[in-house]
Each structure stands twice: as C-alpha cells, then as structure tokens.
Amino acid sequence: MTETLFLSSDDVAGLATPGEYVEAVREGYRQRGEGAPAEPRTKLLPNDPPGMLTTYGAVLPDTGAMGGYMYAAGFGARDAWFVTPLFDADSGELLAVIDGAHMNPYKTGAVGAVGVDALAREDASSLAIIGSGSQARGQLRAAATVRDLDTVWVYSPTKDHRESFAGEMDRELDASVAAVASAAAAIEDADIVVTATTAAEPVFDGDRLEPGTHVTAMGQYDPEKRELDATTIERATYVPDLRKRATADAGSFLQAMEEGVVDEDHVHAELGEVVAGVAEGRTTDEEITVFDSGGTGIETVAAAFLLYERARDRGLGTEVDFSPASEAF
Template identity: 75%
Template sequence: MADALFLTSEEVSGLASPEEYVEAVREGYRQRGEGAPARPREKLTSADPPGMLTDYSAILPDTGAMGGYMYAAGFGESDAWFVAPVFDAESGEPLALLDGASMNPFKTGATGAVGIDALAREDARTLAVVGSGSQARGQLRAAATVRDFESVWVYSPTKGNRESFAGEMNDRLDASVAAVASSAAAVEEADVVITATTASEPVFDGDLLAPGTHVTAMGQYHPEKRELDATTIERARYVPDLRERVTRDAGSFIAAVEEGAVSEDHVHAELGEVVAGTAPGRESPDDITVFDSGGTGIETVAAAHMLYEKAKAEGLGSEISFAPASEALTGK
C-alpha cells in the first residue's frame, strides 16, 4: 500500500503566497523548456445529461512530480469540481490528492506572472486589467510580485464589479488601482495588459497598444472564442504555453490565421523555451509581446507539489491509502 496526503480546499486556501506560486510555476516552465512532457487539455462534453469533463497532465522530472488536473461540470447543477493528483515521478507512487478549486486562480495567476516576467519590459509600471472575477484577482496579485507597478487600471462591463474590484485591490496592493469606463481607457497607455474575461469577441482594439506593450490573455481556450483581435496577434511576438494547443483551442490565434493576418508559423516560441533561455523573448523595448495562457498541467503539477510539500511541513492533510497494481490486479 502507498499512503498519500489528501488536502481539502480549506487546507489549500492560504497555504502559499503568490510569490511561492510564481516561483514554483516558473520552475515548472523552465523544465518544460528543457523538454519536460506536457499535453494540452482534453475536454469531453455531454448533451444528455448536460456536462463537461476536462483534464490535462505534465511530468516535471526535476521537481520529482507528475500529475495533472481533472474537473467536472454538471450543467444541471451549475457548478464544478476540481481534483489534482500528484505522483512521484520516479516510482509512480501517489503523493497527494488535492481539492483543486481554491488553488486555481493562484496557479493560473502565477502562470500569467511568469509570462510577464519573461516578456514584459523591466521598467513596466502601468498595468491594465480587463475583467474583475476571481481569475483577474489571481492574475493581478501574482503580476504585482514580478514588476513594481505604480498604476493599475481596471475595466469590466459592469460598473459595480469593476469598482468593487478596484477598491479591494487598491487596499491590498502598493499600486494605485482605479476603475475606468472602457477597455480603451485601460489599455491605451498600459505597459502590460491582462485579459481575464468570459468574452467571446475581442475586448480591446489592438491598434491601441503602444510599442513595447506586453499582453497576457488567459480568459478563453475555445477555437471559436477570443479575447484578442487579429491586429494584436499580428503586431506581437506570440508566445503560447504549449505550441500543440495553438491550432486546437487558441481562438485568438486561430481567428487571426483565418483572417489572413498571420500564418501558423507566427508562433514565436513556447513560454517554457523563453524561461529556459532556449528561445529569445523580447529583443527590443518596442516589441509587442503576447502570452496566450490556456491552462496546462505544468502549472498545476508545479503548484500542487509545492502545496504538498508545505502541507507536509505544517502537518496538514489526512492520509489516504492506494493499493499497488501488483497487488490489486492479482487479488493478493
């Protein structure tokens, strides 16, 4: 038998700081850039009964962990459940099983921050956030750990939501955070732009981006939905989390190809390649860069293993036992 640690959502929540998530995820992408295996998400849907099952996975040899994420949504219940298993990369033994929902905004936010750190100008001081939900919160908190932002402008279509978000983040961060009345007002003078929305169509005009701007887009991973217009993709060095997913569910890139703005070889590099130094990132202060984050097992395994190690050190979690196949399959 193998004993693994089960961590509840309550135990995971608040266990690590945004800085710790960013450090773990950066290391995960460094390993990916040096050849660590990872595959894009797979999504199964059902019409009757209505529902969705999604999963993705990765192996991080230097971390010594492999695993991924699986989440289910039953549309009749209008809710979702997230599970993150972590295995030992050498023995294959289960190490941990996490109730994964509470870590989601933090590990996803950390991925965006790694993209900012790898691709944005070092002197970036102004940030635009389009979106005001939990993912936007995670992105902003993580982004503030990799650049010393002085001003943050927030836009979402509902005035109350953007003002509430700005007030909360203004109290939490050193930067001045303010709500604005349009995405154009947020974007046009920003050094860094984050989109974290459920929009199906572009949320700003790519012509508004100043030379040198970095954009992190993380709100859509559907071939027919996009947050960025073709102009943004065309003007930018385009860096996805995984090259393999670009033509599958990176809707902004797919639309830009269909409109003839770019070809499929417009992909500059994977984020991991830039982090590992096997491909260049920004090469000029005037470069416009885009990190297209659709979600991978890389950040999930990196974050989940980090949380597992912290939980062990703090005596958190409860043990659950798994039978090895050598016993269970033979009935011994």
C-alpha cells in the first residue's frame, strides 16, 4: 500500500507565487531541451454530448517526478475538471493526486512567461494582451515577473470584461494597465503580444506587428483554434512547446502550412531547446518571434511537484491509500 497525498484546489491556493511557478516551469523545459520525455496531448471528442477528454504527460528526471493532466471539458455541464497524477520518477510510486483547477492558469501563465523570457527583447517594456479571462490573468501576472513592464493594453470583445480586467491588473501590477477598443490598438507599439483566447479566427492582423515584437499564443491547442494568422507565422521565428504539436494540433501553424506560406522546416526549435541553450532564440532586435503554447505535461509536472513539496512541508492535503499492482490479487 502506498500513501498518496490528495491536494484539493483550496489546498494548493497561495502555495506559490507567479515567479516561483515560472522558475519551476523553466527548469522543466530545460530538462526537456536536454532530452526529457514528453508527448503532445491526446484528445477524445465525443459528439453526444459534445466535449473533450484530454491527456498528456511528461517525465522530468532531474525534478524526480513524472505525470501529467487528464481533464474533461464541455459535455453536458459545459465546464472543465482537471486532475494531475504525480509519480516519483525513480520508484514509480504515486506521490500525489492534485485538483488542477487553481493551478491551471498559473502553470499555463508560467510557460507563457518562459517563452517571453526566452524570446522577447531584453528591453521589452510594453505588452498587449488579447483576452480577459482567468488565463489572461495568469499570462499577465507571469509575464510581469520576467520583464519590467511599464505599459499594458488589454482588449477583449466585451467592453465590461476588458475594463474590469484592466482595473484589477492596474491595481495589482506596477505597470499601467488600460483597456482599448480594438486588437489593433492593443498591439500598436507593443513589444510583447499575448493571446489568451478560444478564438477560431485570427485575433489581430500580422501585418501590423512591428519588427522586434514577440508573440506568445496560448489558445491554439486544436486544428480549429487559430489565434494567429498566416502572416504572423510566416514573418516569425516560430517556436512551439513541442515540435510534434506544430503539425498535430497547432491550428495557426497548420493553417499557414495549408496556405502554403510555411512548411515543417519553419519550426525553428522547441522551447526547451532554446531554454537549454541547444538552439538559439532571438538573434536580432528586429526579429519577430512566436511562442506557440498549446499545453504539455512539462509545465504540469513541474508546477505540480512544486505544489506537492510545499503542501507536504506545511502538512496540507489528505493522505489516501493506493494499492500497487502486486497487491491486486
């Protein structure tokens, strides 16, 4: 029998700062860049009722943990539930089962910030964010830990949402955060552009990107999701979280290939390869860069292990018994 720690969303709330999530996730991607195993998501898409059952995993040997996500989204309840099983990478024992609701925007924001840190100009100080939900909050909070932001412009289609977001983030961050009336206004003169949407069509015109801009896109985890247009992909040094994702479910990259403006060779490197120094990131101040963040087990395991250690040290969670297969009969 193995004693396994169950951590509720309330248990893990407040255990780590956005900056601490970023450091843990950066270390996870360094390991990936040096060969740690990780695979893109697998999705099952029932039609009645419509929904998505998703899994993905990673092994982080230096962290000493492995695991990933399984989550259901949509279906009759029109909601999502995230669960992370976390295993010991040496013994294989189940360390923890974590409710991923609280962790999700933080770990997703953290990998977005790792992309910003690896690919944006060092002097980048202005940021445009398209979207105003929990994922947008996670992206902005994390990005503010890796660049000294002076100005943030936010756009989302609903005026009340973008203004509420701007007010909340303006009070929370040192940067000046303001809502604007269009995506074009948001990206004008922005050093960094972050998209955090569920859009099926591009959310801005790639011709409007200034030279030297970095783009982090986190809503492109399905062939039908397309935050970025083909022009943006064509103009950019393109870095996905996992190379296999680019031709599997990275909607904007797939569309750019379909339009004939790029091919598979346009994938510059995986994020982990840039973080580990195996591949170059930005090489000039005029270069446009894109980090395509569709979600992997790398950030999930890295963040989950950080939370597991903090919770264990503070006596949080509930111990439950799991039987190994040898005790099944």
